[in-house]
Amino acid sequence: MTYILQQGLNSLQLGSIYALIALGYTMVYGILTMINFAHGDLFMVGAFLCFLAATFLHLPFVPTLLIAMIGVALIGVVIERFAYKPLRQAPRVSAIITALGVGIFLENFTLVFAPYPQHVPTLIKNTTWVIGGVSVSSLQLIIIALSLVLMVLLDFIVRKTMVGMAMRAISWDKTIVPLMGIPLNLVISATFAIGTSLGGAAGVMYALAFPVIDPYMGIMIGWKAFIAAVVGGIGNIRGAMIGGFILGGVEILVAAFLPSTYRDFVAFTLLLILLIFRPYGILGKPRPQKV
Template sequence: MSEALVYWLQQVLNALQLGSIYALIALGYTLVYGILTMINFAHGDVFMVGAFFCFLSAVYLGLPFVPTLLLTILGTALLGVLIERLAYKPLRHAPRVSAVITALGVGLFLENFTLALAPYPKNVPALLDNVTWDLGGVSLSSLQVIIIFLSLGLMLVLDHVVHRTPVGMAMRAISWDRTFVPLMGVPVNTIISVTFAIGAGLAGAAGTMYALAYPVIDPYMGIMVGWKAFISAVVGGIGNIRGAMIGAFLLGGVEIMVTAFFPSTYRDFVAFTLLLLLILVRPYGILGQPRTQKV
């Protein structure tokens, strides 16, 4: 293969890896927004807590990869439900900004609580034997394969759950109309809790994979990754599940390509400028539908 093509393929692989992590987090934002029209600003920090759960399970319990992943998903899912029940549910009928500010507060709480317990960045041990294959110059690690395929698998499962199961149907119904759907016998509170559990669980999975791919973790790592994932959700059209996936891979691709061809300090600048332009051209995201406004 020519050298340029090898370089490109390598970058595409990196973009897929970064994009799949963004996508898993972006799905949590978009699910919650779809149902509650609320931006859950604490979500990036749930991702961070997921990375720390992975660290705890790997170091203190000494568990291998699969149980660690499952434990992390379970832990963050519980955390998500807990946050929803304690902090967001009482505010469901309050002005929307109150819930947003509460979410910011919960995020700060998670960051600083973790910081109080873990003042220094932690090193996550390698849970997998990382094998690197050489495919005609393109190097492909087993970790990359696992991250990409596991994320794609989780996304397919989620897509199936939302579009093909009764729970998913209830979720879509609530996002359609929250006033009358309860009258049809849909248990709104349970469904909202399930949504938070799914979103937080996906963030936990993302946290585990992120911790394996970039092993130094600290309490503030969730802020930037969280905002980027949120942007992916918006680019795809917030509230739209397939849109979030497309947006995440797009953002991952743009970021990797910018770092590949420009100084890496330009990454945020280019990524956010593109976002700005996209929102100005398509204010409702790639797959989003404009909401009609009645006067």
């Protein structure tokens, strides 16, 4: 029982990181029906900004987190303006190829400055408590709590604010949005800023939990978070959160009961089976084609 509780806690930690990244994929897909395949690499940039702020500026946790989130958001907005916006009318595949290219650029740009894996200093004093046989670390709690706070905040923005309403309107029909007096490009930039900043926050948390980082760390995690977004229903915000936690849970549980080399194999098989029965994901709905 304590074993299950322990693994449950671990899956919450991993799941919240996946969920934060998955949100970035799903938000961008929601408004532009495009998969931003550079998003995993923006997560990596977030980890590196955390490393830079902590190592060279000796900043504590909160300013480091803010620097990483704002830095990644700015990069995300710039990428959208210069790489994706010119392709808005182009076939979707062109935008996707561009996104892959941007991702490779980010990896290699980082590689120039960090050819070797880097060690991220400890920013949060790691205290571990043992409660009923389950060991709980302060870092784990902070990661889970902070992710939940960010997700609740995002949910609030999307559901209650004018910008959030405009984002949802764009996802329905972006040609009508300017007729409401809404500057389309500004809302798209805001979406990129928010979505990528969550990826940046995930990068910081990941770097603190697994403190050896390298420029390719975003590839596999990015793919996994993308799959989490699809499992939850791509374009659906709450779906991305659920998908992230499901993926984290499945991965940890598989590794808990089977040899850990089976982890990805079994986890993804399960997810593929889920998609056979729910092809639009858990919360996704088929959209009627407009004629």
